[in-house]
Amino acid sequence: MAAHTGQERRSAALFDLDGTLVDTTYLHTLAWWQALRQHGHEVPMARIHRAIGMGADRILDELIGPSRSRSDDESLADAHGTLYAVWYDALRPFEGAADLLRAAAARGWTVVLASSASEDEVAAIRRALDADEVIAAATAGGDVDSTKPAPDLVERALEKVGAEADNAVFVGDTVWDIEAAGRAGLPCVALLTGGTSRGELEKAGAAAVYEDAAELLRGIDTSPLGRPGP
Structure with a gap:
């Protein structure tokens, strides 16, 4: 626009x-929890919930740390998007x-x-x-x-x-x-x-x-x- x-x-x-x-807050929490698990990261849902509201460029720093390898960032964000999209019609x-x-x-x-x-x-x-x-x-x-x-x-x-x-x-x-x-x-x-x-x-x-x-x-x-x- x-x-x-x-x-x-x-x-x-x-x-x-x-x-x-x-x-949608808890739908995002669930989608990020699933996406993180798919990539080997076990992050409690309570921590994820508290980070919801940040953009995808910030939330991974918050949840798995700014010193992480960033090679998986794009696939993590894509996994979240795919998992969350299941809920669009609902x-x-x-x-x-x-x-x-x-x-x-x-x-x-x-x-x-x-x-x-x-x-x-x-x-x-x-x-x-x-x-x-x-x-x-x-x-x-x-x-x-x-x-x-x-x-x-x-x-x-x-x-x-x-x-x-x-x-x-x-x-x-x-x-x-x-x-x-x-x-x-x-x-x-x-x-x-x-x-x-x-x-x-x-x-x-x-x-x-x-x-x-x-x-x-x-x-x-x-x-x-x-x-x-x-």
Whole structure:
């Protein structure tokens, strides 16, 4: 999708996908666990779960170490993608997720999906959400060299719609989302649906924490996703 080139000042609401809008965190955990085992790495699922939200370029450093031989990285990532793809047709958005995107757009936000997932995974989630009429742009992990918790994807998402960090909000579910947003200079609203605790999200610097997309939708006008500034 081409970057926006207009001159008007735009307000952007950026949304993570996995664990934020669609119930996929534990599917990714299982797929990575299986992929790692196929390549001889025994990593507990609890450790994998805590790393979900990082891009494939970061998660292997986290799980099997930056000093590893990287010769298997591509095949590990491919194995994860193949194992996860089995679930594409079964993906389900969280209650209120699509309506949250529509409500944000109705309040003047330019809605952007800011994900480090592969293009195929993003496409599958967009089909599940069925809210393309309000989605102005989307990122995928291949858009940048460094994914979350680096700020690059957040900055790329803003660039795609011609928005600045001081007129944007990010919605995510992990400490990696909060770190990436903070390093890019915008606040992050966090949801509990990815399985990270409220205390961890608050400690990481979340601007607000909600149970799920439905709770954020109900309270949208008093949240950081209330009507954007000028």
